[in-house]
Amino acid sequence: MLQSLGKQDAPMDAYRQLFDGILSQRLSPGTKLNEVELAELFNVSRTLIRQALQRLQLEQVVEIHKNRGAYVASPTPDLAEQILLARNIIELAVVKLACKHCTQADALYLQQMINLEQSAIDQGDMATALRRSGEFHLQLAIVAGNQPFIHALRGLISQTSLIITMYNHGGGNACARDEHSHLLEAVKCGDESKAQELMAHHLGHIKQGCDFTQSPQVAGLQVAFAHLNAS
Amino acid sequence: MLQSLGKQDAPMDAYRQLFDGILSQRLSPGTKLNEVELAELFNVSRTLIRQALQRLQLEQVVEIHKNRGAYVASPTPDLAEQILLARNIIELAVVKLACKHCTQADALYLQQMINLEQSAIDQGDMATALRRSGEFHLQLAIVAGNQPFIHALRGLISQTSLIITMYNHGGGNACARDEHSHLLEAVKCGDESKAQELMAHHLGHIKQGCDFTQSPQVAGLQVAFAHLNAS
DNA sequence: GTATATTATATTGTATACAATATAATTGAA
DNA sequence: TTCAATTATATTGTATACAATATAATATAC
Numbered sequence: 001m002l003q004s005l006g007k008q009d010a011p012m013d014a015y016r017q018l019f020d021g022i023l024s025q026r027l028s029p030g031t032k033l034n035e036v037e038l039a040e041l042f043n044v045s046r047t048l049i050r051q052a053l054q055r056l057q058l059e060q061v062v063e064i065h066k067n068r069g070a071y072v073a074s075p076t077p078d079l080a081e082q083i084l085l086a087r088n089i090i091e092l093a094v095v096k097l098a099c100k101h102c103t104q105a106d107a108l109y110l111q112q113m114i115n116l117e118q119s120a121i122d123q124g125d126m127a128t129a130l131r132r133s134g135e136f137h138l139q140l141a142i143v144a145g146n147q148p149f150i151h152a153l154r155g156l157i158s159q160t161s162l163i164i165t166m167y168n169h170g171g172g173n174a175c176a177r178d179e180h181s182h183l184l185e186a187v188k189c190g191d192e193s194k195a196q197e198l199m200a201h202h203l204g205h206i207k208q209g210c211d212f213t214q215s216p217q218v219a220g221l222q223v224a225f226a227h228l229n230a231s
Numbered sequence: 232m233l234q235s236l237g238k239q240d241a242p243m244d245a246y247r248q249l250f251d252g253i254l255s256q257r258l259s260p261g262t263k264l265n266e267v268e269l270a271e272l273f274n275v276s277r278t279l280i281r282q283a284l285q286r287l288q289l290e291q292v293v294e295i296h297k298n299r300g301a302y303v304a305s306p307t308p309d310l311a312e313q314i315l316l317a318r319n320i321i322e323l324a325v326v327k328l329a330c331k332h333c334t335q336a337d338a339l340y341l342q343q344m345i346n347l348e349q350s351a352i353d354q355g356d357m358a359t360a361l362r363r364s365g366e367f368h369l370q371l372a373i374v375a376g377n378q379p380f381i382h383a384l385r386g387l388i389s390q391t392s393l394i395i396t397m398y399n400h401g402g403g404n405a406c407a408r409d410e411h412s413h414l415l416e417a418v419k420c421g422d423e424s425k426a427q428e429l430m431a432h433h434l435g436h437i438k439q440g441c442d443f444t445q446s447p448q449v450a451g452l453q454v455a456f457a458h459l460n461a462s
Numbered sequence: 463g464t465a466t467a468t469t470a471t472a473t474t475g476t477a478t479a480c481a482a483t484a485t486a487a488t489t490g491a492a
Numbered sequence: 493t494t495c496a497a498t499t500a501t502a503t504t505g506t507a508t509a510c511a512a513t514a515t516a517a518t519a520t521a522c
Contacts, residue, residue: 010475010476011475011476034503035503035504036502036503036504044476044477045476045477045478046477046478046504047475047476047477047478048475048476048477050504050505051285054282054285054286055285055289058286058289058290059289060379060382066483066504066505067482067483067484067503067504067505068483068484068485068503068504069484069503069504070504079378082376082377082378082379083378083379085377086324086377086379086380086383087379089320089321089324090320090321093320145313146313146316146317147310147313147314148291148313148314148317148318148383148386148387148390149317151291151383151386152317152379152382152383155379155382156379159379241505241506242505242506265473266473266474267472267473267474275506275507276506276507276508277474277507277508278505278506278507278508279505279506279507281474281475297474297475297513298473298474298475298512298513298514299473299474299513299514299515300473300474300514301474
């Protein structure tokens, strides 16, 4: 609904399937991504699978080891720290820009995304909620209108999802709704310092909600893409 | 010398050839990158060329239009502004981190890079100087030790080279030596605010040296890779 | 002569086939 | 039984072949 593409685009489809699978927590960090298996699941050739995997690698969501295959990335606590620090720097700049550039239409759209996220939370679908939360942050960068920030955040937000999947077992991200709402309010008012303060707190909460002492279990491909195995 | 790889890696080689070609200004912005032509030049199959092109696309150095091929990116003045703004935000954070993490060995290595850059300038090889200048900035991020910043800057620095190629006809980047030296000095001392100030000025000079009113000419592939056509 | 339609060519997109490497299994010796 | 070596299998890496699309060239109508 947020991103309806008219004509089908095989490479993008394969990419998106994998991307969504990872961000929806169906594919756990560390899962091996077998090329032929994926090719058969998606009914395309390995060529397109490899394209998708390479792209995901460059977004840091997948690790590819030469001659040994692709794996869903599993950021270490140290890397997680770096990622959240980078997000803090970039998103503080982003909200500042957003305060300047946010139109009424932008604000409305952002509000809709918040509502969608909330409805996912209400239905107990935390995986979808997490994905939509990421989409909200990305949309903020789009509103800010800085291409490099958009590009960088796409990867960083995805990686943050992995981090939350791995380390945030408590699920303390439920407070996101109010935080996003308040943030949007500040952006609409053009209150830069307030918006930055809220963003800093928001990102701080993500970090606080994580316990960097335990690792997650790894699920297989068939489980992750069970909804495709109609045949 | 700075990056000697023992065993040869065909995909990386193809990528690096193209990357260096672009950053050394042998490939001008807007140049069409024909796949078969490149495959023959590098003596590899189109498969590897396409891999390299996709990677360059994700680094924003190459634009790929569906069914119409790959072109060296040619950032618009507006995008150039966004890129330099993003660099400003990120590199200010980078030097701050670098001030904290810079070891004596790091400082020595950075100094060597400055020397290499200067020797290129002395020989009048501005293309190499530009490339080495970029490597210095990237090394600073490596010293800072933040993976996402390293990753983001790799693309941003490359894009900046394109911007300079396109818009900085005056070549006013010659002042870079002193600026890099002074920057390194501040980093060695751990003087964060001083380092940030110098970095901000340095990046400001890049922008000031550009004239966003004229576009460059486009050279062909054979010219760019003439040094390969021994046969 | 210009413009449109149609054909021919060139280029990119995708799938498959083969090569190289790594992983797993098996065999044999201690 | 355990370890090592060797063979067999599976998986990834690369090149090629074919399909689809776009570009260029030619022909035809006006």
